[in-house]
Amino acid sequence: MTVELCRLDDIADGDSNRFVAEMGGVRRGYLAVRQGPRVFVYGNSCPHIGAPLDFLPGEFLNAEKTHIMCSTHGALFRIEDGYCISGPCAGKSLIPAPAEVREGIVYLV
Numbered sequence: 001m002t003v004e005l006c007r008l009d010d011i012a013d014g015d016s017n018r019f020v021a022e023m024g025g026v027r028r029g030y031l032a033v034r035q036g037p038r039v040f041v042y043g044n045s046c047p048h049i050g051a052p053l054d055f056l057p058g059e060f061l062n063a064e065k066t067h068i069m070c071s072t073h074g075a076l077f078r079i080e081d082g083y084c085i086s087g088p089c090a091g092k093s094l095i096p097a098p099a100e101v102r103e104g105i106v107y108l109v
C-alpha cells in the first residue's frame with residue numbers, strides 16, 4: 001500500500017515537518033526530515049515514553065540541525081536511521097516509515 005504523505009516542498013531543505021497519514025486504516029503522526037532530494041520519515045513517538053518529539057509543531061531538529069531531538073528529555077537520534085545516540089533511550093530507535101519521493105511527492109510505501 002502506498003500513501004501520500006506530503007509534497008517535498010512542504011519540508012524545508014535541511015529541516016523537518018510533521019504530518020498525519022492513514023496507513024492500513026490507522027491514523028498516525030509522522031516526522032519527516034529532508035536532506036536535498038531525500039526524506040527520512042519516522043513515527044512521531046519517542047521510544048522513551050512515547051511522547052511526540054517536536055518542540056513546536058514540525059520542529060524536530062537540534063540547533064545544529066544534525067540530529068532529531070526529543071523535546072521532552074533531549075534524546076538525540078541520527079537522522080538517517082533514527083538510532084538514539086544519547087538520552088534516556090540510548091540504543092533504541094525511532095520507528096521508521098519507509099518513504100520514497102516521486103515527482104515532488106513524498107509517499108509512505
Ligand code: FES
Pocket residue numbers: 046047048049050051070071072073074075087088089
Ligand atoms: S520522552 Fe523522549 S527522551 Fe524522554
